[in-house]
Amino acid sequence: MTGDALDTAAPFELASPVLEVAPSLLGAFLEAGGVRLRLTEVEAYAGVGEDPGSHAHRGRTPRTEIMFGPPGRLYMYFTYGLHWCANVVTGPAGRASEVLLRAGEVVSGQEAARVRRQGAPDRDLCRGPARLATALGLDGGSLGVDLLDPSSPVRLLAGSHDPVRVHTGPRVGVAGEGAQRPWRFWLDGEPTVSPYRAAVTRTRN
DNA sequence: TGATGGATTACA
């Protein structure tokens, strides 16, 4: 191993509170569609009644159903009429909390990722949640996959990171009361971390 | 049944 400055590559404890799980995923690997990436940026979303920014804030609906189940499953959502984004369900079952996978560095399978993200420079292959999903070929068909099952088409693999490099800040594109919570986590200095944008006030008239 | 507004990205 590299040394004691690094977290050990211990088994995931996805059932822990989401604010603990989210930073622990930095440096971990996600593998799907012939591509493996190292996570460099994530965001935490707490569930029912706790987080106005969460899709599950208003409770159980067909879309959020998967979040109310056991941790370690994949929650995919479709947004802006174009894009899919990938999340890991975390926390005790029933809490409906999750971690949005915002960005990563492709460490193997670059060829497959480049085909899916045609024209993008390597650094941008997974720089942003929808780009990440596209590069790995993830969409609604992957909803509910168990990320810890080695036989799954989408897998989360243990990794490590230097805790000193973990930075936090407000979540991207989140409006309202939850906007100020510093629930975005990234590895400082990584070129694959996506740029921060405040919530866009819808263009009116 | 209709309205509304996105946990975004690409491009002018």
Add this chain to the structure above:
DNA sequence: GTAATCCATCAA
């Protein structure tokens, strides 16, 4: 700066 473009959710 803004178009693209589907659908979950909410109001009635």
